[in-house]
Amino acid sequence: MHVHSVLIGDNWRPAQQVGVFQATNPATGEQLPDAYPRSAWADCEAALQAARQAADAMRSLPAEALAAFLETYAGNIEQHAEAIVTAAHLETAYPRSPRLADVELPRTVNQLRLAAGAAREGSWAMPTIDAPAGIRSMYGPLGPVFVLGPNNFPLAYGGVSGGDFASAIAAGNPVIAKAHPSHPTTSRLFAEQAHLAAQTAGLPPGSVQMLYDMAPEDGLRMVADPRIGATAFTGSRSGGMRLKQAADAAGKPIYLEMSSINPVVILPGALRERFDQVVGDFATSCLMAAGQFCTNPGLVILLAGTDAEKFATAMAEKFAQAPVGTLLSAGVRDGLAANVAKVVKAGANALTGAKPAEGAGYRYSNTLLRVDGVKFLADAHTFQTEAFGNASLLVLASDVREAEAILKTLEGNLTGSIYSDTQGGDDAGYAALAPIMREKVGRLLNDKMPTGVAVSPAMQHGGPYPATGHPGFTAVGIPASLVRFAALQCYDNVREHRLPLALRNKNPNGTMWRRVAGKWTTDDV
Amino acid sequence: MHVHSVLIGDNWRPAQQVGVFQATNPATGEQLPDAYPRSAWADCEAALQAARQAADAMRSLPAEALAAFLETYAGNIEQHAEAIVTAAHLETAYPRSPRLADVELPRTVNQLRLAAGAAREGSWAMPTIDAPAGIRSMYGPLGPVFVLGPNNFPLAYGGVSGGDFASAIAAGNPVIAKAHPSHPTTSRLFAEQAHLAAQTAGLPPGSVQMLYDMAPEDGLRMVADPRIGATAFTGSRSGGMRLKQAADAAGKPIYLEMSSINPVVILPGALRERFDQVVGDFATSCLMAAGQFCTNPGLVILLAGTDAEKFATAMAEKFAQAPVGTLLSAGVRDGLAANVAKVVKAGANALTGAKPAEGAGYRYSNTLLRVDGVKFLADAHTFQTEAFGNASLLVLASDVREAEAILKTLEGNLTGSIYSDTQGGDDAGYAALAPIMREKVGRLLNDKMPTGVAVSPAMQHGGPYPATGHPGFTAVGIPASLVRFAALQCYDNVREHRLPLALRNKNPNGTMWRRVAGKWTTDDV
Secondary structure (H helix, E strand, O other), X not given: OOEOOEEEOOEEEOOOEEEEEOOEEOOOOEXXXXXXXXXXXXXXXXXXXXXXXXXXXXXXXXXXXXXXXXXXXXXXXXXOHHHHHHHHHHHHOXXXXXXXXXXXXXXXXXXXXXXXXXXXXXXXXXXXXXXXXXXXXXXXXXXXXXXXXXXOXXXXXXXXXXXXXXXXXXXXXXXXXXXXXXXXXXXXXXXXXXXXXXXXXXXXXXXXXXXOOEOHHHHHHHHHOOOOOEEEEEOOHHHHHHHHXXXXXXXXXXXXXXXXXXXXXXXXXXXXXXXXXXXXXXXXXXXXXXXXXXXXXXXXXXXXXXXXHXXXXXXXXXXXXXXXXXXXXXXXXXXXXXXXXXXHHOOOEEEEOOOEOOOOOOOEOOEEEEEEXXXXXXXXXXXXXXXXXXXXXXXXXXXXXXXXXXXXXXXXXXXXXEEOOOOOOOHHHHHHHHHHXXXXXXEEEEOOOOOOOOOOOOOOOOOOOOOEOOOOOOOOOOOHHHHHXXXXXXXXXXXXXXXXXXXXXXXXXXXXXXXXXXXXXXXXX | OOEOOEEEOOEEEOOOXXXXXOOEEOOOOEEOOOEEEEEOHHHHHHHHHHHHHHHHHXXXXXXXXHHHHHHHHHHHHHHOHHHHHHHHHXXXXXXXXXXXXXXXXXXXXXXHHHHHHHHHHOHHHOOEEEOOOOEEEEEEEOOOEEEEOOXXXXXXXXXXXXXXXXXXXXXXXXXXXXOOOOOHHHHHHHHHHHHHHHHHHOOOOOOEXXXXXXXXXXXXXXXXXXXXXXXXXXXXXXXXXXXHHHHHHHOOOEEEEOOOOOEEEEOHHHHHHHHHHHHHHHHHXXXXXXXXXXXXXXXXXXXXXXXXXXXXXXXHHHHHHOOOOOOOOHHHHHHHHHHHHHHHHOOOEEEEOOOEOOOOOOOEOOEEEEEEHHHHHHOHHHHOOOOOOOEEEEEEEOOHHHHHHHHHHXXXXXXXXXXXXXXXXXXXXXHHHHHHHHHHEEEEEXXXXXXXXXXXXXXXXXXXXXXXXXXXXXXXXXOHHHHHHEEEEEEEOOOHHHOOHHHOOOOOOOOOOEEEOOEEEOOOO
């Protein structure tokens, strides 16, 4: 059997392998033909060594080379969009259009180009100059970044194509990507184009490397390796927690996006005012891509009453009538079934679903569960179990005070939404609930479901633990996401010609924002 | 015996205590009269609960109240400077003047006032506005901060008076301070003034609290408590590592400043060009305050040769002739003796010192050790042992290449300095060594000892692990030090009247810097 090569140093080469795997088409459950290696530690070791050398070489590279790489790569992806979309469609069962071709792929190249712009322009590094004291500082590269992408965004969060990759490179670091084993061909097609772009742009060998898989213990060893600068992981809480423990013990920064149930509070006035719109928003948000979003609204809090009952009924109908999406893998399906069962066992009622779906492929019935506030509060931890996929839990609180108590039990989440009416009738409820919600989430929304994650400089795709490992960083949004992969580096009394260009008196490009004497300016010092 | 009260909630009250302790005058070894409690967990619990409530109340406080508190407090400190300096002098044996009265106290009030300015002005929170997308974000408070100050800066880094305290409050968080048991009276005098200032400024009860001591296991429980937002610790590596482990396991941010040997490279041209000045710089920096600085130059790398020999001889003379300073405690003295012995046992030669000092108080002879590069490289870990106090190690490398190898073995440090000549003779050496040094330290210096840590917006008083826990943050320098105690909070589609003032279209004070459409501006949106 032909087994694909791994990208180490500047070459595609046969893996030192401990196993071989093939991806599965989730729509059929059938194995796909290409065979990929699970790397032995020897491959990790070789990649680490090459990355370490690349990190040194990248330090003296002009930012323009990083930008050129990212832009060339984006162009290459567009030229090979058809093949990438086809591979991703086979490996994830996501629709080619609009999802893959018209949403996720454009988002991917957009992120790469925004990162290129940030690298070229340089303001992301926040150069800060205290000329009278002779002290200057800025963010500088941290060293090789190990990126582990998730199963649910094969393009825009892919280890060798997504936001973590783009921001790690733009900040001047080499990347060692681990492909997600659910979509190795998609990852390979990306890595091939990244490799060619790196050569075109003159990045040093080892700037972009990719392994398909490795033993879990080798993954833990990677994040703790002295040659690693930081790790970025998007995935399950259990996997993230193991990596975090290994990184923490070694004193290595790790950025995790682990799990989130994205609470949504719908206040009564919003239902009275725009019932159909709220129902539509919620059903669309929950069932899109079979709910396989990190920002999927998994917990909806309503105030008990006639409108809430109507909402529950209408939602259950929508869920029952909607087509059942395909899940990414047998693991996702089984995890969803197990977590739904756990929440039902704790006392939630199934308004619809909560059972296997008929037909081919990895699927599970659209599931809407319901519990009242008293029951929720009696076992708040279990009712916060993330059921990744097309399932959500409605919680009917008796009043605002009970809703407050519910919010207070919540763990950290990526997002939290509050729907309220526009005439002020919900204002008291909003005022009581929003401050509690604010502290629990990275992004607070009004009158909007959280599923969309705009690539905006003001985005916070992050939040308090255990949604992520540190509430001060975002995984989406440029330039802020670059700072994760940077160290704050100060120069004290360093002679001007030895300073990085960004810290010399002359503004290197006339457009870079620098903090000089307490003011942000693009002027020379 | 009268035992002093602890500050919990809005009151000084008798501790629930598990023990009583008294501080010692390091100059005489005699116990000081005041008795202080070691708190039981009940005190910690009460403080946590009060801090949690204070955190909620502080969220709706105008920034002006935070600023007013910090400024009132700074004024109070100046009014009580005489008493504070006297207490600190007795508890640390630092000279009243210039050290305490003329350097550290002015620095302390300066930090508080700078933090007040940052809180009032608001730019520290980096408000970022993407108006077309309806997405806005800024840094917001993280929750109660547990601050553990070190022994060596009783004022400027004190748990209830120092930079961590000032920045945690300025970012809108309550502080629970743990006094350092070496200087409880100094800490009490500060806390009394902080408490009065908090009442004057209308801070909610529990905004400023202080315990004198607690069992180590209760300290670990504090950092992991769900009510804590973050912990800030300055002190020994062993203590910091235990706290880090507890915080990491609970997913709580912790900012540590643990240990640093602050490597200094002196290139041959610098010695040829300005021998006396370099000798003077080094001796002053090493022996000031008996070397009890986190930025004390503990490791000096020279290139072997006549000038390096002359330097070693001159330094040994200076060390032998200089008065022997008093150390902060029996523990510091014993730790210094043990670590010097460890390095000697590993193969370093004592050029001078390496033995107990005669006379009263906690002292140890000024100690200069020497080892050659080959020996250093054979046991680099041991030779990097931090000997906190008046001791340094000279390493004589055979050439630049060996110096490179030595730098490559170094752990993360707060600072690193390189001395070179001004005529270009050392430029090749600098070019080879600076990039390696850059990656190992938070602050890179030229021709300057690292001991001074200016309170500059461009300062980085931090660095790679294990000098600190994360290389992206600084403990000194305003506004950057505030961000440690903040979460990145995004508002998506939130109605304008519900936004924090800093994120509304109108710039709230006309001077706040905000990032709007990729540009920093003080304009309205």
